[in-house]
Amino acid sequence: MPDFTVREYAFISVAYKDCPDSSLEHAYIPEKAFEHLCEIAASFSKHGAKVFELAGRRKLKLDQYVGVIETPCGTRIEILPKHLDLNGTSGQEIILAERKLLQKMLSVSLHLPYREAGSANLNRFKQPLHEWIITQFLASFEHLVQCGLRFDYNRVQEEQKFLRGQLQHIKYMRQPPAKKHVFPIEHDVYEVNRPENRLIRTALEVVCKKTKDANNWKLAQELRLMTIEIPRSQNIRQDLRQWQSGRLLALYEEIKPWTELILGEYMPVSTQGEWRGMSLLFPMEKLFEYYVAYHLRRGLPEYNIKTQHATEHICEHRQSKIFKLKPDIFIERPNAKPIVMDTKWKLINQSDRYGRYGLKDSDIQQMFAYSHFYLKHESEVMLVYPYRADKFDYPLEDFLFRNTTEARLRVVPFNLDEPHKFHAQCYCDVS
Template sequence: MKIVVVREYARLTTDPVEATLDQATVTPSAFEWLCNLAAGFSKGGASLLHLENRRWLRLDSYVGVVETPCGTLLEILPKHTPVSNEDIAAKSRALLIKMLAEALDLPVRTTEKTDITTFRHPLLEWVMKQFVLSLDHLIKRGLRFDYQRVEEEQHFLRGQLDVVKQMRQPPGRAHIFNIRHDLFLLERPENRLLKTALMRVCRTTNQPQTWRLAHELAGLLADMPDSTDTQRDFRVWSNERLMAHYQPVRPWCELVLGQHMPLTVRGATHGISLLFPMEKLFERYVETRLRKQLPSPYSLKAQARSASLCRHNGADMFQLRPDFLVREGCKNIFAMDAKWKLISGAYGENKYGLSQADFYQLFAYGHKYLDGTGKMLLIFPLTAEFPEALPAFDFSPALKLWVVPFDLETDRMTWPNELKMAWHTP
């Protein structure tokens, strides 16, 4: 298997070029397959990559892994620094794993303390490793059995005789008994899903330790049937008290089976592929960190949708959905948006790299959610070029906007001096 490691907005070509995080060479079959995949994404309203003069593909802002039918594994990492080298690739992979674990609330089980920081295999291998470790822990604690009602014909009595069916037996079959009885079996929706995910890992993983453990567990579940309808089985997954020890493995099972991803690509000729929109992942990660750091008496409301831009014929039109609203009681104090984009702390000709459309968006939030009076924040990832908050942008004397950095290493947001007292940050 050929592994190609790049990052967001990298360019791919079939011509021989120097391999970096921002450009790489792929096989012609992989190039063609990616073009067809991008066409399918475009029909669904998503943009996976762009075709440049039929010789180059430029990736968009999706991260994760994609495996092509020819065996090329494309790993796409976050672009959180302008520098491109091997050390940045390791840090980007560790950052992506940390953000996924936090944003998707994944219960990470590791065999050693430095497992995440030293894990140098593609992201997909990390997901499969965590799944088999969680499943191994679950099996050691004990799988949940359930009674299954069986109705059959036998030459002996077992359980309960079905009198109605027995009376309808023809004379030549009077010696055959119609019986009903219960069997105490492992066949539950949860166990079927785990078996299906485990068999997919057995077929996909290339890491010796994961492969060995997965096949050991597959032997223990050999008599368990696979799930024929994963969506239905996930819907009926039990959350009762006796099934509490199943909860840590469920997120990993959903990842492997493609039920927990914004976008998944699966097929018979290649393994599992997982793609994450980096904008949504960054937004979700910032939300989880801010929610934990929020001091009393404030509360955080994500994706508020109570206001619209205008009304037409008595109905709301163009719903406004800020990423976060900070409230004190019932009053909105801050409106915030998180943007995954590298900007500069120097003004220059490109105005810090900020988007005018984002300012129009925040302007609308300020008038509809803050009644034209209040404070707003645009949150971008912290970089060496953007180390501190920019001076305030004044929409009016009563409505101000600050552009602030969020440090993905310390998980802290750098607040402007004007807001530190209002936020009561330590």
């Protein structure tokens, strides 16, 4: 089955005879794959996760989730962020740029041990997201095997004709006379069978089945032969809870997040017991929030920057506080008023004055509540949107809240290609 690459808010339809070629904005997939997407759309909707929206009997519209979806028939759909305009740019350039962006944002948001090493790694942007994850996992696993896997003592109970370890006296005394020459014993075996290795081995089996990249497949088969003595995990969740950390397992820290990605199969809601394939979906709103907060912490180390800070409530009900106010980013500054910031993954237009630049009433009302309850209208609140060349490349003129003297709302762009400059653009001066 062919793979499809689309962007946020793209349409997905059933392929029919003489249908147009699939593009970044509209993919035409097999009917079985479309039916499966409809089923999971209904399942997600029950849990409040809006991944697809019906746009007709044979058409779906994607929402703000990015990643990969695999269907039982083998169809794989890669969903990329919608950040760049198609005008004057080829589809392949858009795909490479947005894959690069998504990989950087995932690395920051999920704390993935991923490094750029110059032009030698530029080819990875040509890989779909799932192949990039597989590549990183295999590289970490290969390094781990070269450095040496960790062994552990496991308690074994067995019957032998010789004594080893500890004899189970009660069990031995209850044996019939005909079995007196057989000793029920209990002893420890020093072996590679431990939770971390079982999980990695299980992830490797998934990789061997799912990868379509020749280099990944070759390396996966080599590692499979080298670690054939490691059993697969029989209870993934339990083994994940038993994954240990410490000085002796420092080498395992690098591969752990990649293993969790492959085995955890990030989805908006649990679909345990149903087909999931290698499906990984992430909300762009959250990825953008974590990405902005990460670079703020790097650019403003002397500030205390918190995410999802929730200390205030709008109402009191029956002598208890209710309806939390939870700004995305809360910046505490020494000898200065704090700043409240919300990130919005939405493309706005600085020249659309009569359309209010694309700002939503609910967002402005939310920022007013933050200003009132967190800042007493004595400092500024900020809305952060993605930077767009010639569309939103400088902060909008400040919005002043009525009946206040110092409270203002600032709407600022965040340049995803130059995130280190953001703290200067939003006037969070460290001086």
